[in-house]
Each structure stands twice: as C-alpha cells, then as structure tokens.
Amino acid sequence: MEKHVDVAIIGAGSAGLYALSQVRKATQSYVLIDGGVLGTTCARVGCMPSKAAIQVGEDFHRRSLFDRMGIEGGDTLGLNAPEALEHVRDLRDIFVDKVLSNSTDKMGEEFLTGHARFLSPTELQVDEDRIHARAVVIATGSRPVVPGDWKAFGDRILTTDELFELEDLPASLAVIGLGTIGLEMGQTLARMGVDVTGVDQLDHIAGLQDPEVRQAAIDILGKEFPLWLGTAAQISEEDGGLRIRAGENSVRVDRVLAAMGRRPNVQELGLENLGVDLDERGLPAFNPHTMQVGDLPVFIAGDVTGEAAILHEAGAEGRIAGFNAVQERVVAFRRQTPLAINFCDPNIAVAGTAWNDLDPDRTAVGEVKLGPLGRALIMGRNKGMIRVYADKEDGRLLGASLIAPRGEHLAHLLAWSIQQGLTVFDLLRMPFYHPTVEEGLQAALYDLQGKVTRQPDAPVEMERL
Known part of the structure; x- marks a missing residue:
C-alpha cells in the first residue's frame, strides 16, 4: 500500500499523542505509527506505577512514627509484597486503559501498527507499506540503558x-x-x-x-x-x-x-536518510523552539530528543512539533521554565536556572533549614532545606533547589514565579498561611531579600496603593 498524507507521526507515546492533538486541528490527513507496546512510558512503566509504589512505601514507612504519637500496634504491621505489587499493577492498568481509550482505541485506518523507517525526509517504509508525508514528527521515545x-x-x-x-x-x-x-x-x-x-x-x-x-x-x-x-x-x-x-x-x-538513564529509540529509523549530520547517539540537531530538524519538514519531540525526559516537557515539545508540522511557516515558541521533581521523601526539586549555570558574582542565595519548621515538625517530616537564587541587583528570581516535605508544590510555586519574572519582594507580598510548609519558603525568601542590593522603600511585605 502507498498512502499520501499531510503528516506522519512516528510514535504513539505522550509526545506523539500531544502532536496528534495539534495536527487534528488543521487536517484529517495523517497517520500515527507505532509498532511497540502502547499506553505511553509514563503510564505503563514510568511516572504512574512508580508513584503508586512510592505511596505504598510511604504509608508503610509511616508506622515508624506511631510510637511517639501514642499510636500502638505499629510494630505488628506487615507488608504483603505480592498484594502490594498487584495493587500497583491494578492502578497502572487503569492509567494505561485511560490513555488507550482516549487515543489509539478510537482510531481506524489512521493508526498503523508497524515500525517506520525513513527512506527520505518525506517518505517512510512501514513494514510493507510506504507513506508519503508533507511533514513527519519523530516521537519514538526511549528505552532503559543496560550495559x-x-x-x-x-x-x-x-x-x-x-x-x-x-x-x-x-x-x-x-x-x-x-x-x-x-x-x-x-x-x-x-x-x-x-x-x-x-x-x-x-x-x-x-x-x-x-x-x-x-x-x-x-x-x-x-x-x-x-x-x-x-x-x-x-x-x-x-x-x-x-x-x-x-x-x-x-x-x-x-x-x-x-x-x-534512558537511550533514545532511533535504532532502525533510518535517520541517516534525512541527509543531515547525526551525533554520537544517532540524533540530528534540532531547534528547541520549533522542534524542527534543520530546514527539513521533519520535527522531533519527547524522550527521543535525549534532553529533558519529563512528561510535561514531552507534552510541550509534542504540541510545538505537531503545530509546526501543519504550518506553512514554522513558528518559534518560548519554552517553559525548567522544572524537575524527584518524588522521594522528602521531595527533591530544581526549578529555573540550575546552580552550575548561575553567575556567582551576580547571584544572591537565600536558604532555610527545615528542622524547626512547625508544620513539618508536626508531620514528623522536618528534614531538608530550601535554597532560592535571585539577581543580586534587583531581586528577580532565577532558580531554586530544595529537598523538602511536599516540595513538589513549593517547586511549582517557584517555577511559576520565575516564569512570570517575579522578584523576591513580589513573593514576600503574597499571603503565607500559618502553619504550612510554605512558611519554609517564606523564610528562605526573607533570607534572600536581605542580600539584594536594591531594597524597597516600604515594608517588604506590603504593596503601596
């Protein structure tokens, strides 16, 4: 079979599905191609089953605090590992089924089961079929590294x-x-x-x-x-x-x-037939603001880029790639503020500019250790620290690193503030409820504001009418 379409998307993972959501707004002439296990890396083997397992581990670990809280019998609790693992799989299957029921399960001949290989930038071989596309999106994901x-x-x-x-x-x-x-x-x-x-x-x-x-x-x-x-x-x-x-x-x-780590899935894709240089991983160079490969009608998105293997980044890249695949002229987009969260306990998170990329001569750093923090102490989770970075001259927030209870929420607040170009003074004018973990962030911001050169001429917490 030979098929002519406006867009061919290789990979039905998160990035590919986000790309498809944009393509569908402009054309019904497309194919989605995938010859692997469906359901996305996140739902099947990544973000979601890992968080289900983490919750089991955290709940079971909580028994270590029972004695000090006057709760008796904690030492008699046990974990039925087979049942716990089955629970994780049950939740995993719910997440996977939700993905499938909203995507490939609803598709007809637009979904091709098979492995794609480039014959040229606009021509693909998919098993016995040949696809001619005006534009192609590569969203083939990644696989674990094993020596x-x-x-x-x-x-x-x-x-x-x-x-x-x-x-x-x-x-x-x-x-x-x-x-x-x-x-x-x-x-x-x-x-x-x-x-x-x-x-x-x-x-x-x-x-x-x-x-x-x-x-x-x-x-x-x-x-x-x-x-x-x-x-x-x-x-x-x-x-x-x-x-x-x-x-x-x-x-x-x-x-x-x-x-x-994980390795981009580019084996047997025939990327050498794109006619552009490939790096040591077998990947072509691309513009991160357009996701375009060189000046070709080829776009790349998601974990296959070898960059930030994070779902919201895959979503953003998929949307950019899918949008540009159906445009007459490619559009550049501002990327979101970097945000990475590790869901260990306490959470570890980095938002905005990473430490190694800061100019030490122009950066002020505020910090707080969470040992005395009231809300964390009550929860029995008063371990960790928050470090916040700002421009030393005007207090504009640049980034943050932290290990803190409920740090996933603090990291979001910081990333949003950084993306909005807010200063440490802007944040300190916001309400901070007592007692909350957010008061730990407030303490770090107070430490930071005192190290900024340009100070406000009124109480830092107040905004003039």
Whole structure:
C-alpha cells in the first residue's frame, strides 16, 4: 500500500499523542505509527506505577512514627509484597486503559501498527507499506540503558520495564544509578523491606548541582539505605546471586535495578536518510523552539530528543512539533521554565536556572533549614532545606533547589514565579498561611531579600496603593 498524507507521526507515546492533538486541528490527513507496546512510558512503566509504589512505601514507612504519637500496634504491621505489587499493577492498568481509550482505541485506518523507517525526509517504509508525508514528527521515545555485558545475568538485572511485573520482592537488591528513577525506587523498595544498596559513579544524587542541597539529600536519604558514590559498579555472579563491587565496597544481592538513564529509540529509523549530520547517539540537531530538524519538514519531540525526559516537557515539545508540522511557516515558541521533581521523601526539586549555570558574582542565595519548621515538625517530616537564587541587583528570581516535605508544590510555586519574572519582594507580598510548609519558603525568601542590593522603600511585605 502507498498512502499520501499531510503528516506522519512516528510514535504513539505522550509526545506523539500531544502532536496528534495539534495536527487534528488543521487536517484529517495523517497517520500515527507505532509498532511497540502502547499506553505511553509514563503510564505503563514510568511516572504512574512508580508513584503508586512510592505511596505504598510511604504509608508503610509511616508506622515508624506511631510510637511517639501514642499510636500502638505499629510494630505488628506487615507488608504483603505480592498484594502490594498487584495493587500497583491494578492502578497502572487503569492509567494505561485511560490513555488507550482516549487515543489509539478510537482510531481506524489512521493508526498503523508497524515500525517506520525513513527512506527520505518525506517518505517512510512501514513494514510493507510506504507513506508519503508533507511533514513527519519523530516521537519514538526511549528505552532503559543496560550495559551489554550485564545481559549475561538474565532476569536478575531489572529495569523499570520489568520491575512492576514482579510477583514478589527480592530479599536484596542493588540500585545502580541514583538519578530520579533509581532514588525513588531505591527508597521505596527499602521502605517495603528490601535490603537495598544504592550505587552511582557520580558523587551526587538526583542530578543535584547545588552543593548544600546535594549534601543534605545524601545525608537524609543515606540514613534509609547505603549510598555508594563516586565509583562505578562492577557485577559478577556468586552463589546464584550477584556480587556488586564499587571501590572498597562490596555486597551480594539477589537482583540489580539498572537505573542509569534512558537511550533514545532511533535504532532502525533510518535517520541517516534525512541527509543531515547525526551525533554520537544517532540524533540530528534540532531547534528547541520549533522542534524542527534543520530546514527539513521533519520535527522531533519527547524522550527521543535525549534532553529533558519529563512528561510535561514531552507534552510541550509534542504540541510545538505537531503545530509546526501543519504550518506553512514554522513558528518559534518560548519554552517553559525548567522544572524537575524527584518524588522521594522528602521531595527533591530544581526549578529555573540550575546552580552550575548561575553567575556567582551576580547571584544572591537565600536558604532555610527545615528542622524547626512547625508544620513539618508536626508531620514528623522536618528534614531538608530550601535554597532560592535571585539577581543580586534587583531581586528577580532565577532558580531554586530544595529537598523538602511536599516540595513538589513549593517547586511549582517557584517555577511559576520565575516564569512570570517575579522578584523576591513580589513573593514576600503574597499571603503565607500559618502553619504550612510554605512558611519554609517564606523564610528562605526573607533570607534572600536581605542580600539584594536594591531594597524597597516600604515594608517588604506590603504593596503601596
């Protein structure tokens, strides 16, 4: 079969579906192509099942506070791991079904099941079919990184593709890679009763650059399970299990969770037939404000870009790519303020400009440690710190790093404020209810405002009429 369409979208994950939402507004001449497992990475093996597991771990871990609160019997509680894992899968299936019922399940011949390969920038081979498109969106997602020599250990090496399919938990496990996935799942499995060891060849966790927040995170999370940092892990077989070595550290475990990042799915896509240079990952250069590849009628979006593998970023990129795929002239869009959240406990988050990208001579830093914070103390979660960055001259907010209870909400407030170009004084004029975790942010802002050169001529909390 040969088919001529206005737009071909390769990949029915989050970015591809967001691209499709824009394409449909302009044309009904399109195809969506996917030969893999449907339901999106987020719903099937990423954001959603991981959060379901995190909730189980947090609720079970909460029993450690019962004695001090006068609640008796906490030491008699137990976790039925098979039931807990089934609960996670049940929720996962709800999320996946919701995605499918609102997308590919409703499509007819516009949805093609198969693997696409570029023959030219506007021509695709999909199994036995050939698709001619005026524009193409590449949204093929990513897959977990597993070193080739580790594959000899078989199913003892897990990724998130397999983790949520387990019928029971192993007694011991090493998490190798302590970014978002590794840290979240390492803490969760430890709270579920697994003997967890975390390993990362880097000297930090969760991608944290701010040295103060980074050390606070290591100190807090290192009390829940060992963190071996700064040395790469070596794996060997031992007595039916696996021996993990990292420098002078060594432990035998039943299984390993490989959480060393994800690799763009570009294998066999034929991107060499686009006629543009490809980098060492096999990816073409693209404009992040248009998502266009060179000057070709080809656009790229989502995890396949190898940039921010975050759902809201995939959504934004998909919308930009889909919109531009149906325009006569490509339009550039302002990207959203960077926002990254790790749902470990306490949450770790970074908003706005990252620490390493700040000009130290022009940046003021405000901070607060959360030990004395009333609301956090009441919750039994008074651990962490908030660091906020602003332009030293005028107080305009630039970024923030934090490890804090309910930090996911604080990070949103900060990202929104940064994107609106607000100053530390603008935020301090906002209401802060008592007692709340937001008062911790207020304290960090007070510390920050005193370090800004240009001070207001009235009480900082008040705005003149």
